Amino acid sequence: MTSADGTRQRLLRAGIELFTTRGYQGTTTPLIARKAGVAEGTIYRHFTGKRDLWNELYRGALRWVLAQAEQVDADRSSARAQLERLADALARCAARDPAVIRLALLQPADDLPDEPSRELRRAFQAALEGIVARGKADGSIQPGNAALWAGVWLATLRHALERVSSREWSEDHPAIGQVVAAAWRGIAAPGGRASPQPP
DSSP: OOHHHHHHHHHHHHHHHHHHHHHHHHOOHHHHHHHHTSOHHHHHHHOSSHHHHHHHHHHHHHHHHHHHHHHHHHTOOOHHHHHHHHHHHHHHHHHHOHHHHIIIIISOOTTOOOHHHHHHHHHHHHHHHHHHHHHHHTTSBOSSOHHHHHHHHHHHHHHHHHHHHTTSSOTTOHHHHHHHHHHHHHHBOTTOOOOOOOO
16 A cells, blocks of 8 residues: 555545544544644545545445445345345444444435435435335335335334444344334335344
């Protein structure tokens, strides 16, 4: 790795830590530079500005969550099994690298994403909707708009991801399974509902 590559990596690590703890508005280029141990002007040798750095990080986080969705989708098991595996991968990431999950799925992006970032966000949404659509086709997920049910499932799962990423829950906390079961019950067709979880 060259010195420039190492500097870029330090800027990315500093950026993701600050953006996911202080928010976009609370993160300034002087703060990023200080945390990375470089002069503020160094940021502009690697990025056009703070928003460009944020988008680079956001795309990296989205690529990871998209890869997880595509990986579980490739095995063509039941929609429920795929969603459970995806939830498990996201919860494990929330425990090990919480900034990735916070940036990709928990923090509001507002008008920050550029077109490549929006395209990746749409790709993740499409992958999740594809799993849901197959569940609708086999009768395990209730009829209705796939985007709606994908949103309901993800919104419910976010409850667990927030707690794991804040270290309130560990990655193997029993409540995660309860949240995943609740997410399934929210979209399951009658007869496709999750079995009761132990208390």
